[in-house]
Amino acid sequence: MRWIAAVVVTAALGLFGSAQAQEAESLFQEAVQATQVADYEAALTKFEAALQADPNNLRYGNEYRLTGVKINQVKTYDRCIAFFKQLVADHPKAPNAWMNLGYAYVDKIPTEGAITQVLLANTALGHFSTALDLEESWLGRYTRGNSYLYWPAIFGRTRWAIADLEKAVALSQETDKRNYQARAYRGLGEAYWRLNDLEKARQIWREALELFPDDKELPVLLGQDDKALNAFLTAHFEPGKRVDTNVSALWEDTASQAWLGQDDKVPPAPAPIQVETGRHVDTTEGEISGKAN
């Protein structure tokens, strides 16, 4: 997975552990603590400072956006979008900044009318594509493929979803198995549902269940008859519902079933990060790369 490798390279180049990285992490921890005491204004400012110091940090961006979702005000969504737009303008080669910008647009969707929702979703797709142009990744492929699934089949984007999700599956097969990888299989089956090929969809889900027997979503999909499944997935892909853009599963416990994909519920805040005095605990992408490789 090249995107993970890039993080490793970045770390190897000296950012990890550098003064700048330490400063970024320190700001991030302060932001997290501010969030915990509901001082959201201070938290957002600290998150922004952390991201300015480490613009390609997916985790910082994730927590920043999720704090915005927790506040759930249009002006906060606009603030997040504006911040990431400036961040990618300043750091156009940072794929994770582009990913976070795309997610920021997705986060705003529930606050807008149906047409603006389309514009936001379409803009987000463009930013996910830019991230992928910069760097191939499971996350990029999964995210963009999953985003295409929200478009009715009439728009012809389901085939693009299949291409992205098949690539995500292929990328996951090149690495150690992680629970979150089941999501690409689920999405791939959902793409065939979009095309009214329920047989193919169920075949993919059954194969995925063999690979991920502990997955909790796959049995739900497989346990429904055609009518119930259609109702379930139609509701699941209802435009305008809040899509859970929390990608923390990438660096949290790999045995967990944290869900990257869609849910109309606001995701729970990530578990507080324990910091021992005098000891730097890195839970950013660098740690992921270490586990993944």
Next chain:
Amino acid sequence: MNVTTCEKALRWGAHGLVVVGLVAVLLGNWPPVSAAAEQAGESWFEEVADRAGIRHQHASRSFKNAYADIMKGYTALGAAVAVGDYNGDGFEDFFATTSEDHGKNLLYRNNGDFTFTETGEAAGVANGNDESNASADAMWFDYNNDGRLDLLVIRFGHSQLFENMGDGTFKEVSTQAGLNQQYLNSIVAIAFDYDRDGYLDILFGNYFQPVNLFNPSTPHFFPESFETANNGGGVTLYHNNGDGTFTDMTDKAGLRFSGWVLDLGHADADHDGDDDLYVAVDFGQDRFFVNNGDGTFTDMTEKAIGVDTKKGMNADWGDFNNDGLFDVYVTNITDEYMREGNFLWKNNGDLTFTDVARETGTYDTGWGWAGKFFDYDNDGWLDLYVVNGWVSAGEENYVVDIFQLITSPNVDLSDARNWPPMGNKTLSGYQEKWLFHNQEGTLFTNEAARHGLNSKLDGRGIAVADFDNDGRLDLLVSNANARPLLYRNIQPTGNHWVQFSLKGTRSNPLAVEARLWVTAGGQTQVGFVNGGNGFASQSMLRVHFGLGKATQIERLEVAWPSGVRQTFTNLQPDRMYVVVEGQSEILPFQPTAPKEEAAKLH
């Protein structure tokens, strides 16, 4: 407020019994209620338009200008039906519009036996379409308080007011009335007495801004936004001066705004004695105006309904949950590509509303148009019928083109030239209609397929009327570029009902705005006389109540627009009554024998 109370029950005399007998004979003639329909699960409606002699076909206007190909996709409108007993024979007649150049509008006289005779040309009301005007809607009201229904034909261009001469003919009085002094792209109108001076005023809803669509001077007449457009036609309020003329009072009344209005609905939201307004607006914010009681309105939109970016198509008021407050049903666009959802605005009683469309199951009716409250099974709870569908055409789907436009950066949407021509493509077409049965005010279930009301034509208007005076509400549906549908209600529930025809003396003669509370079997319902609420259609002015199994009407209270209140007790159900403002005796409703009426007119 001058309030008088008269309490006296009608004792039906011999004449009333004869009338009831006549109605029963008429009912027994044609068509008989089939034995199958008596069975639970069978259809309770029959589509009888052809048998009833209603065979015209609506056609949209094809414009002949530089933007004609583009406009074609956005003007599949103008199929309207307005019900009114214009000849006073006790049977509801109706007027229907078409929109094609020089297409003839139609006046259908009810023969009393569930057949109709078209008399538009003879009556002088057929010529509603020419190279400079296109018919969009129609409305019956009494503009000169002579007790006869006059006709307003609402048009893109200049609307037409026809005075009912009382002999089956009409005389156009638009110019004398001062109604054609300004070009308006009006698509809807309602009549109500906003200042309670005893004369019905006209509120026009205008879709496009007042650019002459037949020869536009600018290409910038399309909506500037899909969600916040403010370059539409707004509303125009014509105050009835009481001398046969009208004066534009839009600004003075505080109703000036520039939304893309598609429908208007009036009702007394707070029971303060004057009617408030819900305005359904395409491409953005619906509006709610509170009547201040002094000839002005206050825009209370933000407090009442909050922010809305949807495509409001319809505004009908009715008390769906029998809590004594009038609620509002608004249709929007709900399809797989855009999930706006309808509004069922539950009236909170404090001039605010809560949308309960999702929890009541009335959220998704496709690309909605008219949606009308009515109690089709007379169980005492208002049901809903909703028609839908924009353009049903070829296999190709226009939504791809329109989304290409939407997602293109920096496009000036107000410029018609930027919009893709629709050609023969379909957009939200072939949609089944919805008949929502009210489950005691908490949930609605779709019964359209069971009752054969699930046509896939591109529906526009719904007129609810009791065409055969049998106490069962029938439906007349207008469809764009198709024939209308007439559904005769043959439901066999045996539930009881009552209807009231109100005649104002101090109030406007049609008693528009009058509120009625009927208590039967311990349950109280509220209704009102409405002056044309709902998209592209007008229902009968008579007020109908389903009474369920109640065999006695304990109480009727009428609040007239003048402020007069009257109460009657111990009325018999399954009858039609006439209530005259200020008269202590309630009268039987007396339809004229159809043959006698026909002979009189010809």
